[in-house]
Amino acid sequence: MKTFLIFRSDRVGDFLLTLILIKSLKRSFKNCRIIIVASEKNYELIKNNKYVDKVVLFPKKKISEIRKFINLINNEKITDIITADRKNRSIFLSFFIKSEIKIFVCVKFIHFLLFKILGKINVFDNEYKVTKIQTIQNILNYYNILLIEQDKNIYNKNDFDKFNKSLPLDESFLVLHFDEKWFVNKYIKKYKQINVNKENLNSFIESLVKKTMMNIVITTGNTNLDLLEELKKEFKFIAGNLFEKSINNNKVFLIDRQNYFQVCSIVCKCKIFVGCHGSLTHLAGCFNAKIVDIIEENKADFYQKYTDHLKNYNKVFRDQMISMSKKIIECV
Template identity: 30%
Template sequence: MNKYLIFRTDRIGDFLISLILIKSIKMVDAKSFITVVASDKNYEYIKSFNIIDEVILLKGGFFNKLKLFFLLRKQSFDTTIVHDGKTRSKLISSFLLSKNKYFSNINKFSSYIDEIKYILQNLKITFNDSLLDILNNRDYSKIYTPKKPYIIVHFDEKWIFDQYIKTYSNIEPSLKELETFLSSLTEKINKKIVVTTGVKTPMILKKFFEKNSDENINLLENLNFFHLESIIANSSLLISCHGAVSHVAAAKSIEQIDIIDKSYNYSKWSKHFRNYKSIERKNFDSLYKDILNSLL
């Protein structure tokens, strides 16, 4: 039995990239034992995947990192992959017993999928496009999902100027602009709109839904990510700022409009996305018109 140790101590979207690698390994080496070292931001979500045999939480603080090191030092691995590229992960891995070690360096590649193909080549595993279907066979039967057909507008903190990267273009709408956008969108697509959000519901959404009387526009909030995944998986379109939800839509080949900032090369993340269209961030009045026009 081959033992793999993979470090992914960052966020959910980052893990979904690594899941392509993990699925590839399991496809050719079903009896392999895969351990993922996770962060507090993706630990619970990673545990929902049966394909992963063990998930270890990297807790904050020097002594917790030391404790993790000694735990891992007791074991011997066939392959260790530091896929998060974090200095702390590299440092811990440097002293572990492992026949093969790979430290991620995305600067050597044009995209994350190209790096994955390189890692797989070194593992003598052939990549094929079916490996992009990383969310197949997920059981959503016990989770509420809206009645089809519907689209999703994922409105999280990335739409709010003061809550996101200040150097990015401001796309925050006024309440009136948001009302115009959502009502125009319902007319355009003739489907229900499900508005989802992140950890906290932005105040502007609360104000909108306090007086919203349109039964075709509904809010779902306080969702864990597995629940959000299931709702995206059953939708016909996702409109969102780039993030973990973008990776879910890509994995399920759901049509998506990905809102990105021109200052960053998002193609590093999205080169392998299917059914994908991106729109650059700009003032909301122009942005929502671009979104509507893209649906022609």
């Protein structure tokens, strides 16, 4: 029986892409075990995933912790290692873990050449030339596995039901994910400032309702944003972290300070998803929701490698809120 050790010690969105690989392996090796080496950022999501048999945290820098980790993993009788996170630290640790097969995913060409000279199995993941789906297929090629469309359906709508706080909605609603990524001072300072404020945000929400004739759910994540505190004053408090207001004959719900799983339970049921690029973009794509993905224009080629497989996908470049919101309205 095969036991795969897959390193994914980075972010949530990266793990969602690796789930496509994991599902392909599970389909092809019926009784295989999947063990994931996770980060603190994605540990909880991975722990709750039905395709993963075991998850362990990447060890801290202390030698004693690293030694303990290696001993723990070697007791699992690993047959295959895949360094899907492409990190040097994961590749380094792999040399100390017993395994019949080791597949090193390299982001630097010099590492790719080095492993090729050493006769190691390696996959070159060029972020600006190779899509993530192609990288997954390149890994699967070693096992003579062909990626199929079904492998990309990594979640079912009921997978997050236990985290769902029921909303009085049918499935024809739009999710506007409004988080810290809308503000460069809380995200990536080199990115273009959107300059969103209460007035232009309210105008945008009203335009979304008018264009789609749908109910709107504003999800927010865990970051405290002053603008959301201002916005909440215009909503009626319902219960817990749920607020509501009416626009024409439609409802707009604002759900404040949710955990990630609660946001997922809503996104997986929406018809349209609008938000800055992140893991929720990929989650919405699992259910063929229409996606309006807000990205940085000079990183468009980079993001395309991550989103090329998504259906019903639309991109809008970060811009001043008034201009950007008009482009989003055109897409929805």
